[in-house]
Amino acid sequence: MNTMNELTFPIAPFGVRLGTRLEGKSAREELLAALESIPEPGRLIVSLDEVEVLSGSFADETIALSCARLATGEYGDRYLVVQSPSLEIAEDLSHKLERRHLAMLCLLDDRWDVLGQLAAPMRETLALVIKHKETTPKELAGILDIRHNACLHRVGRLADLRLIRREEVGLAGPYPTYRLSSIINS
Amino acid sequence: MTKLTVQTIDQVIEVITSKCSVDLDLTRVDFIDPYALLLLVLSLRHRENLGRPLHVRWPVRKDVQGWMHAMGFFAELNDPKVPWRSEASSKSDALQPMTHIIGEEEVSRLVNAFDKRLTSRYPLTVESRSALVKVMFELFQNIPQHSNATGDVADPHGLAAMQDYADSIFLAVADAGIGLRKSLSTREGFVDLSDLSALNRIVYDGMSRFSDPGRGGELRQIAKLVRRWDGLLVIRSGEALLYMDAERGDVYDAPYFPGVQIGVRLPRRVFGIDTPAVDNEAFL
Numbered sequence: 283m284n285t286m287n288e289l290t291f292p293i294a295p296f297g298v299r300l301g302t303r304l305e306g307k308s309a310r311e312e313l314l315a316a317l318e319s320i321p322e323p324g325r326l327i328v329s330l331d332e333v334e335v336l337s338g339s340f341a342d343e344t345i346a347l348s349c350a351r352l353a354t355g356e357y358g359d360r361y362l363v364v365q366s367p368s369l370e371i372a373e374d375l376s377h378k379l380e381r382r383h384l385a386m387l388c389l390l391d392d393r394w395d396v397l398g399q400l401a402a403p404m405r406e407t408l409a410l411v412i413k414h415k416e417t418t419p420k421e422l423a424g425i426l427d428i429r430h431n432a433c434l435h436r437v438g439r440l441a442d443l444r445l446i447r448r449e450e451v452g453l454a455g456p457y458p459t460y461r462l463s464s465i466i467n468s
Numbered sequence: 469m470t471k472l473t474v475q476t477i478d479q480v481i482e483v484i485t486s487k488c489s490v491d492l493d494l495t496r497v498d499f500i501d502p503y504a505l506l507l508l509v510l511s512l513r514h515r516e517n518l519g520r521p522l523h524v525r526w527p528v529r530k531d532v533q534g535w536m537h538a539m540g541f542f543a544e545l546n547d548p549k550v551p552w553r554s555e556a557s558s559k560s561d562a563l564q565p566m567t568h569i570i571g572e573e574e575v576s577r578l579v580n581a582f583d584k585r586l587t588s589r590y591p592l593t594v595e596s597r598s599a600l601v602k603v604m605f606e607l608f609q610n611i612p613q614h615s616n617a618t619g620d621v622a623d624p625h626g627l628a629a630m631q632d633y634a635d636s637i638f639l640a641v642a643d644a645g646i647g648l649r650k651s652l653s654t655r656e657g658f659v660d661l662s663d664l665s666a667l668n669r670i671v672y673d674g675m676s677r678f679s680d681p682g683r684g685g686e687l688r689q690i691a692k693l694v695r696r697w698d699g700l701l702v703i704r705s706g707e708a709l710l711y712m713d714a715e716r717g718d719v720y721d722a723p724y725f726p727g728v729q730i731g732v733r734l735p736r737r738v739f740g741i742d743t744p745a746v747d748n749e750a751f752l
Binding site: 297299301302303304305334335337338339340342343346347350370374377378381382383 | 572573575576579580594595598601602604605606609613674681682683684685686689
């Protein structure tokens with residue numbers, strides 16, 4: 283986890299009130315260029331510090347669409363995390379992510395939260411990965427008291443959403459084994 | 469009729485758009501809200517474009533005429549090509565005169581101008597200010613993005629205006645573009661909707677003309693906000709009208725008028741404003 287490369291992308295230089303899709307589109311181009319510039323494994327912290335207003339349209343065009351492209355695997359072993367002074371600022375972003383069936387981690391002053399759509403069992407699993415920093419599906423299945431396959435399904439979805447990092451580290455019989463790690467420092 | 473408001477303006481539109489009518493008597497009008505004002509200017513221009521003259525007798529009350537002047541009504545009616553100034557005279561009760569909304573690249577500047585007008589008159593709470601700015605961003609950019617999506621109209625005539633009252637702030641945004649039904653019909657599977665169904669699908673289901681799931685939902689978010697704050701939301705398009713206040717919300721039949729017209733009235737208390745800062749009792 284600590285070896286992940288990191289870059290912060292402040293949104294405020296685009297304006298303290300961010301509203302239109304037109305402005306959002308040009309910000310997205312810069313955001314994705316910044317993401318691509320980070321060596322893998324890498325995370326881009328999208329900072330909402332000093333932003334007063336983030337409309338749904340701007341948030342969708344800049345951040346949610348970038349998140350959608352990240353989820354396709356287009357950017358390899360890279361991750362996006364939002365950093366916000368409050369959940370209220372990111373409220374419309376969360377709504378847009380929900381519409382896209384996506385989710386992002388949001389770093390607040392003294393805690394983290396999830397923006398967008400993530401069911402309670404998935405949140406529980408995500409919280410454990412973040413807490414343990416590094417773990418395995420087998421270990422998680424034991425803590426959660428669920429079947430290994432069910433756990434694999436959960437972490438697979440979290441990895442697809444780019445909420446955790448999942449590395450294939452070997453084989454157990456015909457099946458791959460994974461190391462799971464948090465993309466944020468808890 | 470003495471008041472031109474959300475509740476009464478459709479009666480006036482029926483007269484203006486009727487082939488039979490030759491006169492419109494507004495002499496007894498003593499109050500006009502911004503939503504009615506925008507619809508009045510758009511419908512009179514619509515009538516003019518159809519080449520059917522209409523003799524209008526304007527309100528006789530000087531304060532009402534003065535407010536209409538300050539809001540840019542007569543300038544807009546006489547020469548719509550001249551962009552109206554974004555600020556009203558400080559001597560006037562007008563808060564934010566009619567402003568043209570044309571390109572998306574101008575939206576941020578216009579939102580900031582509206583916000584500046586409001587905050588120059590009132591100290592706003594951060595939450596209410598942010599919410600209103602978001603509402604303006606979404607409503608204003610809808611005009612360049614959707615009002616002429618098919619390229620069918622020469623000029624959708626996007627307009628916005630804002631007025632404050634003793635109990636509320638009223639924002640109106642209107643255009644005479646293709647309307648919600650035609651905009652939604654550009655999307656596969658939404659071709660044969662009525663105005664009423666299109667309004668329902670857009671506001672309640674968060675649909676838009678784009679299949680991209682991230683698009684749409686803004687009017688639904690605004691409706692939620694208005695309800696949370698015990699405000700009033702009116703969305704009119706074609707032959708359909710959504711009326712939503714603290715107690716009820718439904719979609720009704722309305723006399724046809726092209727485009728989309730929206731009124732948002734929010735109680736002043738949500739802005740942290742308790743007492744009137746201007747003497748606009750004449751309009752209450």
